[in-house]
Amino acid sequence: MDAIATPEPHHVVIIGGGFSGLYAAKTLGRAKNIKVTLVDKRNFHLFQPLLYQVATGTLSPADISSPLRGILSDYKNITVLMDEAVDLDPQAQVLKLREQEIPYDTLVVATGVSHHYFGNDQWRDTAPGLKTIEDALEMRRRIFVAFEAAEKETDPEKRKAWLTFVIVGGGPTGVELAGAIAELAYRTLKEDFRNIDTSEATILLLEGMDRVLPPYDPDLSAKAAESLSRLGVTVRTKTLVTQIEPSDSGDVVTMKSGTPDNPLIETMTARTILWAAGVKASGMGKVLADRAGASCDRVGRVMVEPDFSIAGYPNIFVIGDLAHYAHQGDRPIPGVAPAAVQAGEYVAKTLQRRIQGQSVEPFIYKDPGSLAIIGQNAAVVDLGFVKFSGPPAWFAWVFAHIYYLIEFDNKLIVMLQWGWNYFTRKRGARLITGEGGVATAEAAGTYRTRVKEPVEV
Amino acid sequence: MDAIATPEPHHVVIIGGGFSGLYAAKTLGRAKNIKVTLVDKRNFHLFQPLLYQVATGTLSPADISSPLRGILSDYKNITVLMDEAVDLDPQAQVLKLREQEIPYDTLVVATGVSHHYFGNDQWRDTAPGLKTIEDALEMRRRIFVAFEAAEKETDPEKRKAWLTFVIVGGGPTGVELAGAIAELAYRTLKEDFRNIDTSEATILLLEGMDRVLPPYDPDLSAKAAESLSRLGVTVRTKTLVTQIEPSDSGDVVTMKSGTPDNPLIETMTARTILWAAGVKASGMGKVLADRAGASCDRVGRVMVEPDFSIAGYPNIFVIGDLAHYAHQGDRPIPGVAPAAVQAGEYVAKTLQRRIQGQSVEPFIYKDPGSLAIIGQNAAVVDLGFVKFSGPPAWFAWVFAHIYYLIEFDNKLIVMLQWGWNYFTRKRGARLITGEGGVATAEAAGTYRTRVKEPVEV
Missing domain, CATH: 3.50.50.100 (FAD/NAD(P)-binding domain)
Known part of the structure; x- marks a missing residue:
């Protein structure tokens, strides 16, 4: 037992291990007096830009995925939690996951977007x-x-x-x-x-x-x-x-x-x-609107301040594809990996500067093309x-x-x-696997019955 | 239209694209006056000895699988059919698949084995x-x-x-x-x-x-x-x-x-x-017993003659794990990849010699260790x-x-x-995917609900 009072570390909870969440976490890795909890419902980071190569049989899922625990295992101030965020109490600073509630000092929401069928x-x-x-x-x-x-x-x-x-x-x-x-x-x-x-x-x-x-x-x-x-x-x-x-x-x-x-x-x-x-915002967009009064754009992305926080809550940041950042140029920052990485790193650095009482630099998106x-x-x-x-x-x-x-x-x-x-010009990964991976008379007819989304059991 | 009557090629139907079936097919590739149909319910050959490395997150499925069509595409006398054998008429020499019936001159059954729970x-x-x-x-x-x-x-x-x-x-x-x-x-x-x-x-x-x-x-x-x-x-x-x-x-x-x-x-x-x-014979073992009077061992494997044919049907061969070959040594030939490869090659060569009116050599299993x-x-x-x-x-x-x-x-x-x-000492393929791949409160409790066998739709 330590008799000398040490200051409680600042607890940053990051939801989502995509590009923006992962780079925010890595940037906070080994940061002094900061502990990080990275929440993701999957156990891996996915390199989404190459997903189409899995869909067409060139690469395997594991080629473009990397276990979050493995990437972050050296940062002892980071805990990875495989769970899903479902609700939020921004006044009490508590995030509600499916299996537990966790308090935060700063919340970083990076849950991305899903498909949009435009009402169909x-x-x-x-x-x-x-x-x-x-x-x-x-x-x-x-x-x-x-x-x-x-x-x-x-x-x-x-x-x-x-x-x-x-x-x-x-x-x-x-x-x-x-x-x-x-x-x-x-x-x-x-x-x-x-x-x-x-x-x-x-x-x-x-x-x-x-x-x-x-x-x-x-x-x-x-x-x-x-x-x-x-x-x-x-x-x-x-x-x-x-x-x-x-x-x-x-x-x-x-x-x-x-x-x-x-x-x-x-x-x-x-x-x-x-x-x-098309894309539409993931569920956390609506949670932020309902609970923290965040304003959202047409597809549900959260309108963020110049530092990626939401209006009225300087300790809640939204980054990555879920954020609508309209403070630079004529159009919002595009939903691409480099923009997500830059936002994640920026927010992590901004947070450290704030904690240390330093002034915050403005975000400048560097378009890599x-x-x-x-x-x-x-x-x-x-x-x-x-x-x-x-x-x-x-x-x-x-x-x-x-x-x-x-x-x-x-x-x-x-x-x-x-x-x-x-x-x-070969494609080794052109396997037909999973349910319906076995050829039968009806396979063709029922090819649609498979559950497309991971089942939320 | 060819006015000169050319002899109809001998039609060999091979069921199963595992080691024995695949090597039988390859050995018959480019053989004169022989056409081959390889039937498999999956579209790939699986390198089963390494399956445990997929199960433990070292390799990806595509690393140990190879599309059958790709392997055999250069052999123009081989047709690959993604279908499943369900029944047989050995008198009429017709194999019944789920989606169609195909006649054969010679049938090679190489459908392997599945798990055995000893009555549990x-x-x-x-x-x-x-x-x-x-x-x-x-x-x-x-x-x-x-x-x-x-x-x-x-x-x-x-x-x-x-x-x-x-x-x-x-x-x-x-x-x-x-x-x-x-x-x-x-x-x-x-x-x-x-x-x-x-x-x-x-x-x-x-x-x-x-x-x-x-x-x-x-x-x-x-x-x-x-x-x-x-x-x-x-x-x-x-x-x-x-x-x-x-x-x-x-x-x-x-x-x-x-x-x-x-x-x-x-x-x-x-x-x-x-x-x-434990293992037990795949369904074709019982079909051969019922339709062609083949005798089977305790786990349903088919007892074969010294040339891998079944008694009374010199044009039906059983090779690979489904065969019980007891003509060499004290024990049946083991259910391992080298034995399957050797049996596949042997049957293919035997068939060619027979068609050409040559004498058939005895099979000698070379144990590679x-x-x-x-x-x-x-x-x-x-x-x-x-x-x-x-x-x-x-x-x-x-x-x-x-x-x-x-x-x-x-x-x-x-x-x-x-x-x-x-x-x-890393394992890149340790992904939790598929149904239940998303973390939730109940994932633990319902971890058993997933269908283990490919669904026979």
Whole structure:
């Protein structure tokens, strides 16, 4: 027992082990008189930018995931808690988790976003999105089951539906998914089937705006569209999905394009529809609104002050994709990994300076540029001062991702896996696993019954 | 249209893409006037000897799996069919799959074995076995959930149950699992938790015979037991599990040892019980018995003729773990990968010689020796003419496995992953995924509800 009174350390509770939460925690690792509790409902940090490579059979889940306990084990002032935040009492400074309540001095909310179906939540089962490992494995399962089912299907119309892939949303995720599926169908799998010609597959990328990769420079959007076309992807811009209805042959996607005066309505029957179109705030956004009066934007993201705190609560910060930060430039800071990392580090440093009674520096977002990969050797890069595409962009993309994978034990392995795939064009991870991983007559018919979201037991 | 009548190729249907089926198919690849259909309910070949490394978080499923279509795509006379065999008409020479019927000239059955609970099938959910990728991911989930739950548990008795791992069966799988879990608890995870000391975990390996690795030389069994003890595993031989009953604190395992006159009954409460104790024939064994009058042994394996055909049906072969081959030595050929590979190659060559009217050579099993890994740097090797253990055995084990992984694109990756793990003692693949992958209050309580077998939809 220590007879001398030592000051109680300042307790920072961080919810969410994504980029922003993890980097906030790491920055506070070994900080004097600060103890940190990192709460996450999963036991690993996920490198989300590469999730589409799991969905298309290039990488394994463990290649892009790293156990939070392993990453943080050397920081003895950090405790990792596998639990889920459900409520908050900002007056009492208590966070309510499913299994316990924990008091905090400072709360950092970094719970991110999930899919948004724009009021069509009934599409969730038909058109899964891509946010979790389970999502990616479900997409992988559907994509490879589709080719297997097509191989066995004798009805030409149904076979065509199995070989039709519709990707909704032309942002980076949609572009990368479409490119990867095109490489699968037109290259990797070409010699693998006996009854079907996988190069007859239709890959349709739908985007509501007038170009793919809308946040990028128009030149790069054009280059990306060109690369996608060269790969065999049909790109449709200014096209909205208005309906998805089941039919005997597959799901009928109704698309609307043209002008309000002269709309063009088309349909396409597909067995695989992938959603890459929108995000909405995770549940903690609403909790902050209800309990702490935080204001939220249209999709539920929390409007934050210049230091990422919420109005009226200087000890509650919101960072990462859940934050709407509108204090720099014309648009909010984008929901990308570098922005999340910078916010996490900034908040951690700000907190330390405050505790030490030092003045707080303003946050300045350093945009490292935009990157999207379209396929082997094809990528677009916008570094602000320079824009380029083609193989140099592909290599830039690879190195940028390896740089950010620096937290990962398996960086080297991922790099080698890429190198291997690059030269062989093979995809080792194209396994059909999980429920429905066993081929049967009904597998095709019930391919939708699997639970997409991790079950909240 | 070809006006000249060409002879219809001989149609070989192989059921099962494990070691024996795959090597039979490959040996028939490019064979003249033979066409092959390989039927498997999964779309990949699984390197089962390394499945325990997936179960304990070292390797990813894709590291030890390889898509069958990819392996065989260059053999244009081979068609891969993702389907499941359910019945057979040996007179009409027609195999019934779930989705279609296919005629054959020669049938090769290589559907393997599954777990055997010796009449206690109710233990299946409590004590999962290790045969499929899904089994391995379920074991991985339970092992890592147990540490997470122990970290949160405040009741000392319940916490102890979470930190108790019982492995039933002291064959190679049981020994390898116990060794890997010991390394996890006593090394890898040691620094990762704040409330528990993972080195207080109890790892109990139960074996009914008088020593672990019963088929090996007694010297090596002793060396293996010694290595396990040094790692911290409690080895109990001549001990049978007689009951597994749920309780508030966990599952109570009742063990019987001693002599029939003087039995010793003990209990141990554990949250994680893993089954590595027995095998029984897959469903095709019974189909062959019912339809073709095949005789089966005690666990349902099919008794085969010296050429692996079944009595009365020279055009039906049974190979791999499903076959009981008792024509060489005192004991049946063991259910190990090298025996399966040799049988597959032998049957394929025999068939070709028969079709060409050549005489058939007798099968001679070449025993490459026995190997088991106990932990880092600890393994036992029995090559017949020489037996050794310790680090040289570990390296022999690594190289033997790499040799057999030769079919795999990812051999190099696996080797590097091992090298990395070897030097860092980290385990990157310790993800808790799938249903129950999200931490909640009830996750612990309902950890048993997940479907262990791939659902036969």
